[in-house]
Amino acid sequence: MDKDKVLELKQVIEKKLNRPMLYYLDLCTRCGLCYDTCHAYQGIPKKEYSPVGRAEVVRKVFRKYFKPTGKIFPWWGDAQEFDENLMEELREAAFSCTGCRRCTMFCPFGIDMPYILGIAKELLIAYGNAPEELVMLADGAVEKGKSVDMFKEGYKGVIKDLEKEVQKLINAPTSDGLIPMEKKGANILFVGLSGAHSIVYPAAIFNAAKEDWTLSYFEAVNFGFFAGDSEKANFIANRVINEAKELGVKEIVIVECGTAYRIPKFLMGPLPFKVSSIVEVIHRYIKEGRIKIKEGVITEPVTWHDPCQLGRNGGVYDQPREVLNILAKDFREMNPTREYNWCCGGGGGLVALDNEEFRIKSGKPKKEQIEKTGAKMVVTACENCHLQLSTINAGYGMGVTIESFTKLVGENLIV
Amino acid sequence: MLGYISYFILIPMVYIAFATLILGLMYKFYVIFKAPVPAGTGAIFPKKGSKVLGLLYDAMIFPMAYNKQKFFWFIIMVFHIAFFFLFLGHLELVYEFKFIQIIPHKVFLGGGVVGIILIITTLYFLFRRFGTPYREISIPEDFVILLVLFFCILFGSILHLAERYSDWGAVLRVDVNDYRQWLQSMILLKPELSYKITELSHYTILVLHVLFANIFLMMFPFSKMVHSVLTFLAHYRKRK
Numbered sequence: 001m002d003k004d005k006v007l008e009l010k011q012v013i014e015k016k017l018n019r020p021m022l023y024y025l026d027l028c029t030r031c032g033l034c035y036d037t038c039h040a041y042q043g044i045p046k047k048e049y050s051p052v053g054r055a056e057v058v059r060k061v062f063r064k065y066f067k068p069t070g071k072i073f074p075w076w077g078d079a080q081e082f083d084e085n086l087m088e089e090l091r092e093a094a095f096s097c098t099g100c101r102r103c104t105m106f107c108p109f110g111i112d113m114p115y116i117l118g119i120a121k122e123l124l125i126a127y128g129n130a131p132e133e134l135v136m137l138a139d140g141a142v143e144k145g146k147s148v149d150m151f152k153e154g155y156k157g158v159i160k161d162l163e164k165e166v167q168k169l170i171n172a173p174t175s176d177g178l179i180p181m182e183k184k185g186a187n188i189l190f191v192g193l194s195g196a197h198s199i200v201y202p203a204a205i206f207n208a209a210k211e212d213w214t215l216s217y218f219e220a221v222n223f224g225f226f227a228g229d230s231e232k233a234n235f236i237a238n239r240v241i242n243e244a245k246e247l248g249v250k251e252i253v254i255v256e257c258g259t260a261y262r263i264p265k266f267l268m269g270p271l272p273f274k275v276s277s278i279v280e281v282i283h284r285y286i287k288e289g290r291i292k293i294k295e296g297v298i299t300e301p302v303t304w305h306d307p308c309q310l311g312r313n314g315g316v317y318d319q320p321r322e323v324l325n326i327l328a329k330d331f332r333e334m335n336p337t338r339e340y341n342w343c344c345g346g347g348g349g350l351v352a353l354d355n356e357e358f359r360i361k362s363g364k365p366k367k368e369q370i371e372k373t374g375a376k377m378v379v380t381a382c383e384n385c386h387l388q389l390s391t392i393n394a395g396y397g398m399g400v401t402i403e404s405f406t407k408l409v410g411e412n413l414i415v
Numbered sequence: 416m417l418g419y420i421s422y423f424i425l426i427p428m429v430y431i432a433f434a435t436l437i438l439g440l441m442y443k444f445y446v447i448f449k450a451p452v453p454a455g456t457g458a459i460f461p462k463k464g465s466k467v468l469g470l471l472y473d474a475m476i477f478p479m480a481y482n483k484q485k486f487f488w489f490i491i492m493v494f495h496i497a498f499f500f501l502f503l504g505h506l507e508l509v510y511e512f513k514f515i516q517i518i519p520h521k522v523f524l525g526g527g528v529v530g531i532i533l534i535i536t537t538l539y540f541l542f543r544r545f546g547t548p549y550r551e552i553s554i555p556e557d558f559v560i561l562l563v564l565f566f567c568i569l570f571g572s573i574l575h576l577a578e579r580y581s582d583w584g585a586v587l588r589v590d591v592n593d594y595r596q597w598l599q600s601m602i603l604l605k606p607e608l609s610y611k612i613t614e615l616s617h618y619t620i621l622v623l624h625v626l627f628a629n630i631f632l633m634m635f636p637f638s639k640m641v642h643s644v645l646t647f648l649a650h651y652r653k654r655k
Contacts, residue, residue: 067637078556109650
C-alpha cells in the first residue's frame, strides 16, 4: 500500500480515537470470555467470528501506528501494517458483526466490541472497500435529505393511497386526513420506513387512539450508521431531528426499526423532545385505555424475539410481552431471553448485503432457540429482524410464521 | 560487577520503574481525558443497581465472568484478592500501618499461602492460554506478562517462605525493620542499602524478585495491565 494511502488511513483512525475508543482499544486482556457469545461464532466456529477475534484485527493496526510498543517491538503486541490482507480481515470483521452487543454482556471489562468495529467500517470507506449496497443506500438517504422538497408532492400522492387502507382497518367514514403530514405542534412525529406496512398499521393505531400526530417525510432507517460513515449517519439522523424541531412536536415515535430507535434515543445527546419506539407507544395506549385489542385472539403458541437495539440496547422488554400476553393464549419465552437473548443475525445492515448463506449459518442459535419454545409464531418489532427471521425460517424449513408486532396489534384493534 | 548490577536493580532501577509507572499512567490518562467525549450513552439494559455501586460491582466482582465460566471466575477472584493481600504485605515492608494489623500477624498476612495461591493462579492463567480457543487469541504480550509475574511472585515467595520457615533463613534472618530502613530511604530520596540486606544468604533471590517487579511496573502503563484502572471507565459508560 502506498504511503499516502497509509497516511490517509492513519488519519481515519485518529479521528475515531475518542475517549471510550481509547480505553476500549487498550484494556482487553484476551481472557476469551466473549469468545463464543456471538451468534455468528455459534454458527461458524472460527476465530474471525468471535468478538475478540474481530476486535483484535482493529487493535493490531492501532498498536502498529499509535502505540510505542507497536512501533518499536511490533511482535510484542502482534502489531500489523496496512495491507490488502488486513483490509480484507477488517471487512470480514466489520460486516459479520450485527452490533447486537451480546458480547459486551459477557465482557468482564465492559468493552463495547461493535464500537471498536466503527474504526474498521470507517477505514473500509476510506479504502473504497465498504459494501456498495450500504454506501449507495446511505447516499440515497443523504440526497433525499438535501432535496426533500423535490420528493414532497410525489410522496403525498402515495400517502393518499395508504389512507384508504387505514380507513379499512379502522372502519373510518372517510380516508381524508387519516395520515396527517407537516402538522405543526402535533404531539407526535411518526417516522416510518419505505414499506407501506410500516405506515398503515401505526396510522391505524394513532387514529384509533385519537392521537394528534403527523408523519415524517423521511424513513427511519439509517444506512449511514450501518455503513459506518459517521458523517452520513449524523446527517441522516439529523434530517428527522430537524424536522421534529421545525414542527415543534413533543415526541418522535420510531417505527419497528431497532437502530433507528437507538440512534436518536441514546446516541445523539439531549434532544428537545421525547423519543419512543412504536412498541412503547402501543403499550402506553393500551394501559391508558386509548385503544383496545382483542384478547386471546392468537390461539397457537407465540414467542417474542427481542430486537437487540430495542431490548439489550434500548431497555424495551416488558411492554411487548404485556401486549402479547393479551393477544395470545399461549405466550412462550425464549431461553436465553431479554439481555442474554441471541441476536437473529440480521442487524447492522447485514440483511441488505448479499450474504444469505452466512446469515442462515449465523442464525443457527436463533433457530434452535425458537424450536425449543415450540412456538408456531415468532413476533418481533424490527424490520431487519423480521427479514432475517424469515430467512432463517426458510433456510432451515422451520415452518413458523414471522409476524410484525405493530401489524398484529393493528389487525386486532377493537374499533 | 555482580554487586554493581544488584545495586542498580535495587536502587536506580526501582526509581526508573516507579517513574515509568507513574508518568506512563499520567500520560495515558492525559491522552484519554483530553480526547473528545461522544454524545449519548453506551448503556446496556436493564441497568441494575445504582450507578456507583453497580459500577463497583461490575468492575470488582466480575458478574459477567461468573455468568459465563464459574470456575474461571473463582480463579480470577482468588487471584485478585490474593494480589490485594500481597499489596498490603508490601505496604507493611515500608511502614507499620496500624490498620493492617487489625488482625495481629507477622508481616505478610497468610503466612506464605497468599504467594502460593498467586503462583497457582498465575500458572493457571498461563497454561489456559495454551488451550483452544485461547491460544488463537493470545499475543506475545499475554505470555510475557504472565511469565514476568510468575517469576516475580515465585522469587518473592521463596524469599518469604525461606525467611519464615527454613533453617537456612534462620541463619541470616533479616529483620523487617531493615527492609523498612531501605524502602523508607528510597522514598526520602536518600537511598541506603544496609549490609544486613546485601549480606543476606538469599540476597540473589531478593535481587531477582525486585528485578521482575521492576520489569512488571515498567510494562504496566504500556500493556493490557491497564485493565485494572480503565475497566472502571468502560463499566461507567455501560451504566451511563
